Amino acid sequence: MRIAMVSEHASPLAPLGGPDAGGQNVYVARLTEELARRGHEVTVHTRRDSPDLPDRVPLTDGAVVEHVPAGPPEPLPKDELFPHMPVFATHLARAWARQRPDAVHAHYWMSGMAAQVGARAHGIPVVQTFHALGTVKRRHQGLRDTSPYERVGVERHIGRTCGQVLATCTDEVYELADLGVPSWQVTVVPCGVDADRFHPGAGTARALPRTRRHRLLAVGRLVPRKGFDLAIRALPRIPDTELLIAGGPEHALLETDPEAERLLGLADRAGVGDRVHLLGAVDPADMPGLMRSADLVLCTPTYEPFGMVPLEAMACAVPVIATDVGGHRDTVADRLTGRLVPPRDPAAIASAARELLGTKQLRHRYGTAGRDRVLARYSWQRVADGAEQVYRRVTEGHRLPSEVA
Incomplete structure (x- = not known):
């Protein structure tokens, strides 16, 4: 299967720990790696945030990261990327006209917006993982929430119109229901962990002697x-x-x-x-x-x-x-x-x-x-199993625009 990952601000190549680099980067990287290992052809589309980045960067097992020119080629806070999403979407539409993926998996709400616009003309089903919801952020941060005003409305539209929402936990299903997304539109597939790297036999950190018991x-x-x-x-x-x-x-x-x-x-x-x-x-x-x-x-x-x-x-x-x-x-x-x-x-x-x-x-x-x-x-193998099932379901049940009465 040919799969396009869209992750506008969270590149699998980015070092972790920055203001906008965390769990989503790991999720995209590890799911891409596992899917490619299974023989799927995976391309990750993420925003170019440096003029020195090549157009395409190979990953393991044949996957590729494609850097999309959308906005200035420099780091920007993710909440400032919204105005650049139409250009991002246009790039996706052109790329997918040249080589149509079987399914698109969008990560975060702005990726979902760009992915739906880019996929519409080509009849490509879109799976959406939000990773975080604007309603939750607004509830907890109030006036400190720097998300664009349009975020909640866009998330509501994406949730109702995409091929399937891939939620990461049960709590998210309830939040999506409050947005009007029906339960049949949502499948829970959690994030994973590399249990071969994180394991009980890992050597204790060097040069960190305890100062207390x-x-x-x-x-x-x-x-x-x-x-x-x-x-x-x-x-x-x-x-x-x-x-x-x-x-x-x-x-x-x-x-x-x-x-x-x-x-x-x-x-x-x-x-x-x-x-x-x-x-x-x-x-x-x-x-x-x-x-x-x-x-x-x-x-x-x-x-x-x-x-x-x-x-x-x-x-x-x-x-x-x-x-x-x-x-x-x-x-x-x-x-x-x-x-x-x-x-x-x-x-x-x-x-x-x-x-x-x-x-x-x-x-x-x-x-x-x-x-x-x-x-x-919570192995990444289990995560990939769940994602694959969703991709197949939306692909088999998706009708091209010409097939819709």
Whole structure:
């Protein structure tokens, strides 16, 4: 099958940890890799954000990344890309006129908008993964939401008119229903994790000796919604424990990062400045070992469309304390692989951490169950299985424009 991936701001080639580089990049990269390994012909269309990028970059097993000229060839925040989507769509239409894909898989709402316009004239079915919904972001961020005004209306239209919405968690199905997207239009296929790379035998991180008896680890982009401040507020109630926060810019640039400055100031005011360590960007090769070096991994965002960090921790057999939001409700089995705690509740985080840190046997049991859960449900092979089924269903059931009465 010939498959076109459209991911306007999240390139599979981008280094992780930047403001707009995270789980979506990993999802697109790993799903593309697995589909190509199965013999599918996959092209990823993403925006050119540098004049030095070649038009096409080969990936493993024959997949290709195509850089689309849409807007200035420089990095732009994703919320500023909306005006450039018509040009993106025109490029897709021309590319697909030369070589028509059997199915298009669009990632994020702007990709879906461009993909539907580009595919319409050629009768190509479009599968949509939103990765995050504007209604959820607006609910939690309010006036701080920088998304274009048109976002929610566009998402509603895409959800109702695409071939199928591929949701990443059960919570998203309910959110889509509130947008008027019927349940038969939605299939849940979660994100995955590389359980061969994230595994219990990963060597512990080099040059990171403990400063306290216990170690907590939090991982993610340095943005307020990730809830690192909640973990810091919980720390005074967790004795003899350090907190490592991995993510954001390179360590040398942390002193100029506003969120890093806010978190360090909060730690000082809470009296735990000597127990909070911001690592900055961590080499992906070192991340499994860093996770294995922790007693617990904290995932405390105020909202999270899916969240890959819990899966990575569980694959390493490390228990997770996660806020009871979004995709965490699917991935973290409360009191089996970790603990789900109310969002915005540092006291609940501290209580769960003290309970788990108090008994190594309980941590071992949760860790083993987490690894088993990942292997059973969250491999990229399982994700590709689900995506393939959706592609075949929309392709077999799709009618070309000339066939519509």
